[in-house]
Amino acid sequence: MRVLVGSWIALILAVGSVGSVMAEQPCAANGPFFGSTPSAEESVFAPGVASTQWHDDWPPIFSPDGREVVLRVLGFVGEERRGTLFVSRMDDSGCWSNPEPLPFSGETMDGAMAFGPDGQELFFSSKRRAVGDSEGFSGSRIWVTARQGDDWSEPVLLDSPVNSLNVNGGFSLDADGNIFASIETESGVGAHDIHLIRKVVGVYPVVELLPGAINTEATEVAPFIDPDRRFLIYTTTVDDGLELRVSLPDGAGGWAEGRPIPGLDGQSPKFAALSNNGERMFFVSERFDVAANPPAVWSYEPYGDPVYEDNADLFWMSSEAILDMLGDEPQMWKPTIEITSFGEGLYRLATDQGAYTTNSLVFVGSDGVLLVDTQSEGEAEALRRVVKGFHQGDPKIIIFTHRHVEHVGGAAVFGEDPMVIAHDLVRTKLRSGSYLFDEFPDATMPDLSFADRMKLFFNGEEIDLVAMAGSHDDNEIMVHFKDHKVVHLSSLTNGFNLPSADGDGDVLAFAPLIARAIDELPEDVVIVSGHNDNGAWADLQPYHDMLVGTVNAVRAGMADGMGLEELQEAKILDQWEAYAGSYVSTDGWIEYIVDAIESPKESAPKEDIYAELYSTLNDQGTEAALARYLVLKAEHENEYDFNEFILLAAGSKLLAKDRAEPAAAFLELGTEEYPESDYLYYTYYLLARARLSLEQTEEALTACRRALELKPGNTTITSLLAEIEGGGAS
Numbered sequence: 015m016r017v018l019v020g021s022w023i024a025l026i027l028a029v030g031s032v033g034s035v036m037a038e039q040p041c042a043a044n045g046p047f048f049g050s051t052p053s054a055e056e057s058v059f060a061p062g063v064a065s066t067q068w069h070d071d072w073p074p075i076f077s078p079d080g081r082e083v084v085l086r087v088l089g090f091v092g093e094e095r096r097g098t099l100f101v102s103r104m105d106d107s108g109c110w111s112n113p114e115p116l117p118f119s120g121e122t123m124d125g126a127m128a129f130g131p132d133g134q135e136l137f138f139s140s141k142r143r144a145v146g147d148s149e150g151f152s153g154s155r156i157w158v159t160a161r162q163g164d165d166w167s168e169p170v171l172l173d174s175p176v177n178s179l180n181v182n183g184g185f186s187l188d189a190d191g192n193i194f195a196s197i198e199t200e201s202g203v204g205a206h207d208i209h210l211i212r213k214v215v216g217v218y219p220v221v222e223l224l225p226g227a228i229n230t231e232a233t234e235v236a237p238f239i240d241p242d243r244r245f246l247i248y249t250t251t252v253d254d255g256l257e258l259r260v261s262l263p264d265g266a267g268g269w270a271e272g273r274p275i276p277g278l279d280g281q282s283p284k285f286a287a288l289s290n291n292g293e294r295m296f297f298v299s300e301r302f303d304v305a306a307n308p309p310a311v312w313s314y315e316p317y318g319d320p321v322y323e324d325n326a327d328l329f330w331m332s333s334e335a336i337l338d339m340l341g342d343e344p345q346m347w348k349p350t351i352e353i354t355s356f357g358e359g360l361y362r363l364a365t366d367q368g369a370y371t372t373n374s375l376v377f378v379g380s381d382g383v384l385l386v387d388t389q390s391e392g393e394a395e396a397l398r399r400v401v402k403g404f405h406q407g408d409p410k411i412i413i414f415t416h417r418h419v420e421h422v423g424g425a426a427v428f429g430e431d432p433m434v435i436a437h438d439l440v441r442t443k444l445r446s447g448s449y450l451f452d453e454f455p456d457a458t459m460p461d462l463s464f465a466d467r468m469k470l471f472f473n474g475e476e477i478d479l480v481a482m483a484g485s486h487d488d489n490e491i492m493v494h495f496k497d498h499k500v501v502h503l504s505s506l507t508n509g510f511n512l513p514s515a516d517g518d519g520d521v522l523a524f525a526p527l528i529a530r531a532i533d534e535l536p537e538d539v540v541i542v543s544g545h546n547d548n549g550a551w552a553d554l555q556p557y558h559d560m561l562v563g564t565v566n567a568v569r570a571g572m573a574d575g576m577g578l579e580e581l582q583e584a585k586i587l588d589q590w591e592a593y594a595g596s597y598v599s600t601d602g603w604i605e606y607i608v609d610a611i612e613s614p615k616e617s618a619p620k621e622d623i624y625a626e627l628y629s630t631l632n633d634q635g636t637e638a639a640l641a642r643y644l645v646l647k648a649e650h651e652n653e654y655d656f657n658e659f660i661l662l663a664a665g666s667k668l669l670a671k672d673r674a675e676p677a678a679a680f681l682e683l684g685t686e687e688y689p690e691s692d693y694l695y696y697t698y699y700l701l702a703r704a705r706l707s708l709e710q711t712e713e714a715l716t717a718c719r720r721a722l723e724l725k726p727g728n729t730t731i732t733s734l735l736a737e738i739e740g741g742g743a744s
């Protein structure tokens with residue numbers, strides 16, 4: 015009763031002093047979420063307060079502290095259809111203020127809105143015009159305004175190529191500030207598709223179509239991304255209206271096709287967003303129901319009389335049904351390619367390979383796109399999606415730092431047009447040895463090559479290309495962006511971890527090449543490696559000293575008569591253990607050095623066994639190729655470099671090219687020829703996969719079980735075994 019009396023007095027006071035004592039008006043909405051009572055099932059949200067007799071067609075957006083809300087109302091002001099953003103704030107007593115248009119809103123069509131992660135920025139889509147707009151422009155773009163005390167700054171266009179597109183399908187932001195937006199574009203799958211607009215150091219340079227089955231020929235709009243990217247709610251068109259769906263990460267870098275949310279009554283719910291505390295889901299539904307919308311307590315100026323036609327109302331329900339869909343171990347989605355910026359159009363694009371990253375560079379500017387390294391075939395589609403996301407087209411120039419597959423394998427997805435630049439040896443290398451079995455198309459072959467150094471001028475920058483060959487491989491170059499003071503050092507540094515060398519490399523050549531890099535590069539350069547973390551010029555000298563120190567330690571041990579195993583057991587490289595952070599251990603590095611000292615590089619190169627096998631296979635078939643292998647090994651062993659990898663590498667590459675029949679034959683022979691190999695388990699694993707694709711289930715089972723015997727507990731093998739057993743039973 016005391017409450018009623020108090021209200022009564024306040025009302026008298028308000029009436030008695032018209033227009034002067036606003037603060038003493040009765041409170042129309044009191045407490046969190048306008049004092050609306052939450053229930054588990056869907057219900058109208060704050061009837062008469064937030065859910066009005068006007069057309070409310072975007073969920074209310076509460077600030078992170080829950081004390082401020084932005085509401086959007088659509089309707090006619092005179093003859094003109096306008097979308098207006100209203101703001102209401104809760105004071106310390108819990109009372110919400112009469113919603114007022116945001117200072118910049120009310121004159122035009124403002125659309126979807128979302129707070130930035132910390133609530134200090136408000137993003138909204140709008141058809142408002144910007145200075146310098148062409149006459150014909152009529153699409154929606156994303157604008158941003160920043161909090162200034164109790165007010166908001168003049169909105170500015172988001173700095174992103176997304177604003178050359180029509181962003182009229184709504185959007186939301188994750189906790190890192192990335193924007194998930196529905197965009198109407200011809201390059202998508204359907205009319206409206208969900209895109210990711212990445213935030214990279216305060217700007218939004220990349221707009222990618224979200225990968226996976228989530229985007230279809232139907233319409234996907236109003237994406238609401240969970241701040242932790244565990245799920246994404248969106249609205250799609252179905253036969254008899256609209257449906258809210260939840261998509262989860264698909265485990266393969268994309269988003270799965272969405273599933274309907276249980277417990278919704280099916281009356282075309284749309285445009286969902288979770289509340290700031292994550293406990294409630296707001297959504298919009300057009301259900302004409304005057305009873306659900308009592309007369310509005312607030313005026314919502316500048317709109318005139320309420321419009322009942324085409325009414326949309328705000329609903330809410332518990333978000334538990336969505337959280338239940340996540341299961342016990344929700345995945346937090348991460349884009350396949352991580353982007354970091356060096357400013358002024360230069361970015362590092364990194365893929366996570368588990369024990370290491372593989373790093374490309376992309377340089378975007380007025381001349382177009384230049385790409386350093388294309389990653390492997392498996393990563394290439396994701397890489398291309400990002401490169402295209404800069405909205406400057408495919409690369410004009412591709413540079414290979416060296417010929418290994420994880421640096422060149424993806425080049426073909428960019429087609430014939432890019433000019434490919436590499437060391438002189440790369441073209442020959444990609445057309446010989448085990449690379450023959452990769453069957454790289456002509457598009458991958460370098461168009462322009464050099465032996466020592468060349469200069470390139472692109473996007474107004476001088477780029478130095480310098481051969482630094484002979485350590486990790488014999489065809490490496492460094493790519494130095496002189497204005498940016500950024501260099502890609504190929505696999506010379508390996509992120510300042512112990513490096514690796516292939517058969518054409520020489521571990522003893524690392525130190526002199528690093529010494530050369532110290533001379534060549536300025537002291538303030540940032541060093542990007544083919545794999546792993548970036549470093550600085552100051553890291554080069556200690557890295558050089560480590561290389562010299564480790565080689566000297568192994569030499570000294572060998573001079574004392576120690577063999578490989580004794581050197582490893584004595585842990586002679588213990589003091590450099592900190593450098594064993596990637597895929598080369600100190601034991602592995604000792605082995606590299608011992609090998610290099612014991613068997614210096616051959617002066618006369620050997621014949622190419624892969625070329626013999628490849629041409630015999632293609633001209634005369636599998637059996638002839640295997641017979642040729644056995645004859646050469648028996649009668650000409652010293653003329654070729656026979657080792658345990660040849661049949662394994664050829665079989666693996668044939669399998670990757672869907673040539674399962676010769677792949678199985680090569681791998682089978684590999685198990686017979688090298689039964690003591692450390693890679694026997696892997697040979698059997700690949701053999702099982704080849705047998706499976708030939709539908710030879712029994713043989714696949716035998717090979718897979720043998721692989722598991724050799725490598726017990728290996729999850730890749732156990733899951734293949736499950737796949738074979740599952741397929742065999744059906």
Ligand SMILES: [Zn+2]
Pocket residue numbers: 416418486487505544
């Ligand atoms: Zn390499």
